[in-house]
Amino acid sequence: MEHLLPTYQRREMEAVQASGSYVWDAEGKKYLDFMMGIAVCGTGHRHPHVEASIAEQLGKVWHMSNLFRISGQETVAEQLISGTHFKGAFFCNSGAEANEGAYKLVRKWTGRNRVVSFSQSFHGRTFAMMGATGQEKIKQGFGPMVEGFDHVSYNSFEALEAITEQTAAVWIELIQGEGGVILADDTWLDALMERAQRVGAKIVVDEVQTGIGRTGTRYAYESTPLIPDVVTLAKGLGSGFPVGAILAAQGAEEVFTPGTHGSTFGGNPLAMAAAKATLELLFDQSALEHIEETGRYLMDRLSKLKTPSIVDVRGKGLMVGIEMTEEVAPVIDALQHEGLLVAPAGPNVIRLLPSLFVTKEEIAQAIRMMEHVLEQKAGVRG
Known part of the structure; x- marks a missing residue:
């Protein structure tokens, strides 16, 4: 990247293939994408x-x-x-x-x-x-x-x-x-x-x-x-x-x-x-109903995460923020290592922006990754 002006704090991972809610890097590692280009790929990757x-x-x-x-x-x-x-x-x-x-x-x-x-x-x-x-x-x-x-x-x-x-x-x-x-x-x-x-x-x-x-x-x-x-x-x-x-x-x-x-x-x-x-x-009514339903499911699952580092969970539909007591950059890095891509929204908020066709199974998978990372971090602090 020596010929690029350094306007971005880039992550090293490069996606070389994408489909639906998932991307793969050059080493073949699979990631669940709850960032979607920061709310860009609303229909998922390559619908x-x-x-x-x-x-x-x-x-x-x-x-x-x-x-x-x-x-x-x-x-x-x-x-x-x-x-x-x-x-x-x-x-x-x-x-x-x-x-x-x-x-x-x-x-x-x-x-x-x-x-x-x-x-x-x-x-x-x-x-x-x-x-x-x-x-x-x-x-x-x-x-x-x-x-x-x-x-x-x-x-x-x-x-x-x-x-x-x-x-x-x-x-x-x-x-x-x-x-x-x-x-x-x-x-x-x-x-x-x-x-x-x-x-x-x-x-x-x-x-x-x-x-x-x-x-x-x-x-x-x-x-x-x-x-x-x-x-x-x-x-x-x-x-x-x-x-x-x-x-x-x-x-x-x-x-x-x-x-x-x-x-x-x-x-x-x-x-x-x-x-x-x-x-x-x-703009199909069934798609909008799916977004509402999966959004409620995501919020419900997040509200049940048991960790003192989460201050608040807020959002609407499939635009959700998790406010934490600490800076979220290390948590986001750990989630990427786990296989989940998310975005920040300021120094203390993790932003979730999945595909609007995300499934409940994919949401449950993301929650398990978050639970694992947060438990590990809590254990390190303990």
Whole structure:
């Protein structure tokens, strides 16, 4: 890796084969993947339906400029907004790009330039989205941020006073993923929506991690009182193929007009083939019911882990955080050695993001691995 800029704390393991909930490294060791590229491979690795859709498109057209019609965009946009209040979609390549586009949209839409976002939030690593993010560690060394972001406490009623007639938008994750898997309180969201609507501020929900079925509904906002003006999507939208999207309510079509925004690779035919197949799988009611059921099973099994090092288990659907009394990096390393891949969510939280088609047997297997690692660590400390 000597020719790569060292922007990642990389683990040494390299996956050379993957299928469903499992990956294999170059030595042939098998791992149960409860990370899924950080909520990217929602259908599991190489789901046959998605793979077939991409393979079929590979034999037709890979790329065309957005100056031409790409009918796959129309199909996927209809899948995304059907049964919602949204009126239009814009396609890009990533969550950060979706958030940047949404930032342009709400500023032009409202004629205002202030945005309220929340402490411990994460919205991407582009320059404006670093400013939106409520974590100082990702901003260090880059100088002054883009102005206009007001960071306030999450789930705080007093903090809602920051939403004023100068606010273009309130920017929110309904579950703060990188911030520790923190869930928004419904009563607070009710008050947030009332305040935003009263002063004419837009509500932008960052569903880059929670979207596309991860929490047991198509979008996380659907199980809350919130009615957003804009939703941003990526990660799970393409089952591992890079796809991002902005969904917007009535009125956005008068703001994002020809020449106001674009993305060279956004909505390309291959990406749309991946997204179409993904949505066919995950927006099916039986799939959403499976996510809810297995999510409850996972939470129940985790709640029965007997170890004093676990402070809290929280989450929704198949997005779960385990808060611990200690730093989790050594635990994550030990779990990988055991054959289970998981992600951190801050220094003290283990994040579980399995395939949305994970089985109860695979969950039970993951729990046994966690039990073994935690028992070993408790024995060492004892």
